[in-house]
Amino acid sequence: MNESLGNNVSWVNNNVNVNGNGNGNGRRSPHWFDDFRGRVYSLAKDQHGSRILQEVIKKFGSEGVSYIFSELVNHVTELMIDPFGNYVVQKMVEICNEDQQTRIVLMVTYHSFQLIRICLSPHGSRAVEKLLENVTTREQRTLIMAALSPGAIALSKDINGHRVVLHCLKNFTHEDTKQFLNVVASNSLAIARDKTGCCVLQHCVNHAQGETRNQLIDDIVLNSSLLAEDCYGNYVVQHLLSLKMPRITDNLVRELERQFVYLACNKYGSNVVEKFIQDSGELQSARVILELLADPNVARLLVDPYGNYVIQSALTASKGPIRNAILDLIQRNSQMMRNNVYGKKLLDRFDKGKVRHNI
Incomplete structure (x- = not known):
């Protein structure tokens, strides 16, 4: 590498060294960039060359970028997904001025879907994140969000793409992301039922405002019966409950009414029912528990692998007549419970002092 760069530039102890002009005053030669000229693109895609260019940018700031930028800007989309070139782009966008940022x-x-393709790349997503951190104008943000919005579903569900989405939510205003959030709201069911998407959707709920937020939440509520028993979607429903907003909680209770016993016996739905009991407030919690107690098959919850935890939560959260009704339910079915592994655990727990001699 030293030989190929000529006399003005060398690689010393893993750092680039731009030599002086030989007059002893320590000033670098005005021709120091001559050894790079016409070769910046190929250097950016080389492991050692990439490190040299990063060091040049670090040492010389905007002056270094001004030389490098003109040779890289037309290749920036390719370099962003390159294992070495992406680091040069990341370092460059930190120093670029507003006009250079706009050109990038x-x-x-x-091109349509070009930015989406970059975001789905492990290297590209890192480069785009750095770009998002450094854009400065409304025009730049508008262009980026308009390009990302058609890929909202794919990005939200992708292990690399979702990082870019979260960066947009972190660094851009609601107004900047409104178009993107509207696409998410229209496809919340598909996104919520994905391992990565369910996390993104929770952040979208927190970030959205006004009518966009209402649309997003209403769509989740509308699909809550499907989401509640989904291995990922249940977390989205729980997140809405954790907001502790009466309107949202009321709508969820109405949407899931007459389904709570079924959900209590579901691996994922039981978590949602417990969340209702613990976080929905005294009135709505009592409403859910009373629905459980009124069901003809409520006794099966006592011996169900998941339902028994719902009963435990209900007993902890309730008081007065409702608590007494739960204790009575356990007492009437204690014999059946002793012959079941889950029922026995429930009895053992309360025999150790939580219910004592009530059973």
Whole structure:
């Protein structure tokens, strides 16, 4: 590498060394970039060359970028997904001025789905994250979000793409992300039932405002019966309950009414029922528990692998007549419970002092 770069630039102790002009005053030669000229693109895609360019940018700041930028800007979309080139782009966008940033944004958003493709790449997502942290104008943000919005579903469900989505939510205003959030709201069921998507959707709920937020929440509530028993979707329903907003809680209770016993016996739905009991407030918690107690098959919850935990939560959260009704239910079915592994555990727990001689 030293030989190929000529006399002005060398690689010393893993750092780039731009030599002086030989007059002893310590000033670098005005021709120091001559050894790079016409070769910046190929250097950016080389492991050692990438490190040299990063060091040049670090040492010389905007002056270094001004030389490098012109040779890289037309290749920026390719470099962003390159294992070595992406680091040069990341370092460059930290120093670029507003016009240079705009040119990069225009390059990555020029073709349909180009930016989405970059975001789905492990290297590209890192480069785009760095770009998002450094864009400065409304025009730049608008271009980026317009390019990302058609891929909202794919990005939200992708292990790399979702990082970019979270960065947008973190660094951009609601107004900047409104178009993207509207697409998410229209496809919340598909996103909520995905391992990565369910996390993104919770962040979207927190970030959205006004009518967009209402639309997003209403769509989740509408699909709550499907989401509650889904291995990932249940977390989204629980997140809405954790907001502790009476309107949202009321709507969820109405949507899931007459399904609570069924959900209590579901591996994932039982978590939602417990969340209702613990976080929905005294009135709605009592409403859910009373629905459980009124069901003809409520006794099966006592011996169900998941339902028994719902009963435990109900007993902890309730008081007065409702608590007494739960204790009576356990007492009437104690013999059956002793012959079942889950029922026996429930009895053992309360025999150790929580219910004592009530059973």
